[in-house]
Amino acid sequence: QVQLAESGGGLVQAGGSLRLSCAASGRTYRQYNMGWFRQAPGKEREFVAALRWGGDSTTYADSVKGRFTISRDNAKNTMFLQMNSLKPEDTAVYYCAASVGMGVAASMYQYWGQGTQVTVSS
Numbered sequence: 001q002v003q004l005a006e007s008g009g010g011l012v013q014a015g016g017s018l019r020l021s022c023a024a025s026g027r028t029y030r031q032y033n034m035g036w037f038r039q040a041p042g043k044e045r046e047f048v049a050a051l052r053w054g055g056d057s058t059t060y061a062d063s064v065k066g067r068f069t070i071s072r073d074n075a076k077n078t079m080f081l082q083m084n085s086l087k088p089e090d091t092a093v094y095y096c097a098a099s100v101g102m103g104v105a106a107s108m109y110q111y112w113g114q115g116t117q118v119t120v121s122s
Contacts, residue, residue: 009116022096038092
């Protein structure tokens with residue numbers, strides 16, 4: 001089993017940067033693919049980025065490609081989302097998730113953190 005905990009959210013101005021972290025614990029963490037999702041008030045939860053376990057394969061939503069970067073540390077127990085050139089439409093609660101498969105559907109992910117709020121002012 002895997003437990004996830006996000007951190008690093010906050011309030012930033014448009015054009016600024018923020019780095020989110022996702023700390024993972026559990027015996028089988030290394031076998032999971034990791035992803036980031038976000039949900040704004042009144043909106044559906046949407047895919048942001050994913051990173052395949054044991055490889056360099058990454059996937060990004062078109063809305064964040066070129067601005068956001070997903071990565072992990074060398075111990076594979078922490079995942080990051082570096083967010084640059086932030087826009088007001090990036091405002092949402094951001095969630096990290098773990099899955100046995102690689103994909104963009106939220107239903108594919110079995111483990112979720114509680115979320116961290118990101119607010120971008122204009």
